[in-house]
Amino acid sequence: MNHVFNNLTDSLSEEFKKFDLDEVVHLNLSKLAEYDLQINNLVKYNKSEFFKDLQENIVNKINSSEIFQTVDKNELGFLNLSLNHTFLIDKISNTENDFKDNKSSKIIFDYGGPNIGKPLHVGHMRTLNIGRSLYNIHSFIGNEVISDIHLGDWGMPIAQIITYLENNNIDVNTLDSSQLEVIYPKASEEYKENLEFKNRAQEINKLLNNNDEHLLKIWSSIKKISIASLEENFNLLGHNFDYWLGESDVNNLIPGMIEDLVRKKKVKDDDGALISAENTEPKILITKSDGSYLYITTDLATILYRQNNIGYDKALYIVDNRQSLHFKQLFDSIKFFNFNNLEHEHVSYGTLNDSEGNPFKTRDGGTKPLSELFDETYNYIEKINNSLDQSIISELTNSVLTYSDLITNRKTDYKFDLEKFTNVNGKTGIYVQYSQVRAKKLLENISSENGKPASLILNETDKQLLSKLFLFGYFLEQSASLNEPHHLASYLYEISNLFNQFYENEKLSEITNDEHISSKLYITNLFLTTSKNVMLCLGITPVNKM
Numbered sequence: 001m002n003h004v005f006n007n008l009t010d011s012l013s014e015e016f017k018k019f020d021l022d023e024v025v026h027l028n029l030s031k032l033a034e035y036d037l038q039i040n041n042l043v044k045y046n047k048s049e050f051f052k053d054l055q056e057n058i059v060n061k062i063n064s065s066e067i068f069q070t071v072d073k074n075e076l077g078f079l080n081l082s083l084n085h086t087f088l089i090d091k092i093s094n095t096e097n098d099f100k101d102n103k104s105s106k107i108i109f110d111y112g113g114p115n116i117g118k119p120l121h122v123g124h125m126r127t128l129n130i131g132r133s134l135y136n137i138h139s140f141i142g143n144e145v146i147s148d149i150h151l152g153d154w155g156m157p158i159a160q161i162i163t164y165l166e167n168n169n170i171d172v173n174t175l176d177s178s179q180l181e182v183i184y185p186k187a188s189e190e191y192k193e194n195l196e197f198k199n200r201a202q203e204i205n206k207l208l209n210n211n212d213e214h215l216l217k218i219w220s221s222i223k224k225i226s227i228a229s230l231e232e233n234f235n236l237l238g239h240n241f242d243y244w245l246g247e248s249d250v251n252n253l254i255p256g257m258i259e260d261l262v263r264k265k266k267v268k269d270d271d272g273a274l275i276s277a278e279n280t281e282p283k284i285l286i287t288k289s290d291g292s293y294l295y296i297t298t299d300l301a302t303i304l305y306r307q308n309n310i311g312y313d314k315a316l317y318i319v320d321n322r323q324s325l326h327f328k329q330l331f332d333s334i335k336f337f338n339f340n341n342l343e344h345e346h347v348s349y350g351t352l353n354d355s356e357g358n359p360f361k362t363r364d365g366g367t368k369p370l371s372e373l374f375d376e377t378y379n380y381i382e383k384i385n386n387s388l389d390q391s392i393i394s395e396l397t398n399s400v401l402t403y404s405d406l407i408t409n410r411k412t413d414y415k416f417d418l419e420k421f422t423n424v425n426g427k428t429g430i431y432v433q434y435s436q437v438r439a440k441k442l443l444e445n446i447s448s449e450n451g452k453p454a455s456l457i458l459n460e461t462d463k464q465l466l467s468k469l470f471l472f473g474y475f476l477e478q479s480a481s482l483n484e485p486h487h488l489a490s491y492l493y494e495i496s497n498l499f500n501q502f503y504e505n506e507k508l509s510e511i512t513n514d515e516h517i518s519s520k521l522y523i524t525n526l527f528l529t530t531s532k533n534v535m536l537c538l539g540i541t542p543v544n545k546m
Contacts, residue, residue, distance in 0.1 A: 043076055119371075133539050151244065162222075177229030223248075274286045276337075317344070331344045399432075465523060
């Protein structure tokens with residue numbers, strides 16, 4: 001929450017301590033339309049003999065803060081609160097300074113990234129959008145944030161590509177990314193169906209792990225081609241990363257890590273494979289019987305790399321729901337192997353499907369590239385708004401792809417409906433962009449000082465909007481503490497909707513009272529600041545024209 005509210009809740013928690021109660025006071029949204037917030041911490045003590053004294057102390061403390069104009073208490077212990085707008089206009093700006101926390105953490109965001117040689121497909125969209133949003137949210141509240149794309153750039157998929165090139169006498173230096181993307185599935189299919197191919201791929205995989213110079217040059221060329229293509233796509237979609245590390249960057253740490261685990265009896269032999277000595281069901285496989293590594297092997301080595309070379313307090317893995325068992329095993333192993341006691345969390349999400357609820361496919365049945373979804377959305381928006389600049393249409397396209405993704409609770413699947421998500425009405429990226437453009441135009445058309453009014457003149461619509469704007473911190477805290485961007489995405493729609501009601505409720509051109517105009521402009525400015533910062537947190541760039 002905003003520091004103003006946090007200071008109050010901290011002081012209220014102290015009041016509970018005077019009665020030997022360890023209670024962390026929370027402000028919740030009121031379920032009653034006539035109030036803004038409520039406090040429920042007293043309810044569990046309403047049968048206690050000290051209840052009335054404690055309730056009176058709490059109410060007095062709230063009143064002395066001046067944050068609320070009314071405190072409605074009842075015998076059950078619920079406290080319903082209405083914000084004091086006049087007091088809060090000097091206390092809340094909805095800029096970063098309102099939320100910076102001294103107790104900041106260093107957080108690594110692991111995007112469980114794409115494999116080199118493959119195109120960026122629609123399945124990557126949620127990882128990118130959720131990851132970028134959480135990165136921005138945690139940065140906004142003062143945490144030190146680091147993003148790592150964590151490329152799949154090593155192991156059997158690479159060995160399969162190199163085997164295919166070898167068998168077909170293809171010079172890697174003649175390839176571009178589109179040819180590589182065709183080769184990748186062919187090599188994978190060949191590996192499944194052709195034993196000779198499979199044996200050679202396994203041999204190449206071992207030679208790569210032993211740093212064969214010739215094969216490393218081919219691998220390096222494949223990686224270079226892929227990364228150039230990925231960067232092009234990421235630039236188009238407005239994504240960037242602090243680190244472009246991959247599995248290959250930790251490969252040299254694995255033999256020493258395995259030796260150490262064997263010596264400490266943290267792993268044991270299982271028909272030639274190595275499994276964790278921890279008693280789990282299923283068993284946690286660390287290396288296969290042929291000595292090859294698994295995802296968990298590389299992820300464990302990545303933990304060692306990060307704690308030794310980057311340092312962190314918390315690592316968030318933005319990867320879909322289907323990998324839940326993998327991350328449970330990884331986090332269990334980090335503790336069992338005594339790597340560290342830092343925080344690790346799997347930020348899981350549901351799948352993105354087409355408008356029929358089926359997995360996104362191309363016309364020939366392949367996985368749909370993300371650039372294709374971008375182009376379809378761009379062309380759809382261009383048809384409706386063909387007078388706009390290409391750069392604005394690109395920003396609106398990214399707004400649609402981002403907002404439609406984040407408005408959905410990340411834990412659930414959702415259908416991408418292009419017509420629905422580009423509608424100028426409803427919970428869409430187009431609607432929230434339209435609202436802030438409308439606010440900018442309103443300010444451009446009124447020549448006035450942008451300072452705070454000496455006294456507020458507010459009708460009911462104004463009050464509703466202003467109250468919601470003052471609660472930005474509440475929704476920001478929800479999204480940050482739960483790593484769920486949809487709280488802020490829904491909030492952006494709510495303030496946009498309330499602003500449009502505010503805009504249509506009274507015409508500014510017809511108001512003659514200076515204080516009244518000043519009140520309207522103050523609210524409009526606060527809406528613009530809030531809207532801009534929510535968009536920043538979500539990873540959406542505000543446009544200037546629509």
